[in-house]
């Protein structure tokens with residue numbers, strides 16, 4: 393999963409997407425914007441949240457597999473093949489919900505006011 397790039401809107405209205413730590417010089421009015429001025433902790437907070445969403449999703453899959461596989465082996469080893477199908481079904485149903493959560497988190501990302509250099 394990629395971290396969303398920072399969106400810079402220049403005073404003149406020009407818009408650019410820049411990674412954190414990069415500089416951008418507006419082509420229209422020559423102002424330079426330095427994204428290093430953005431508090432790195434706040435930006436990291438966003439990245440941390442996005443990573444957590446991915447880890448939680450992976451964790452749930454591991455827990456389900458870790459519970460069902462031993463259970464299936466005890467009851468009927470043939471059932472082991474049902475586990476990946478079940479995980480796939482959960483991914484299909486929970487995936488859109490999960491993606492919406494991530495999109496909402498990205499949409500609610502903080503905004504910063506920068507001064508041109």
Ligand SMILES: [Zn+2]
Nearest residue numbers: 402404418421
């Ligand atoms: Zn500009």
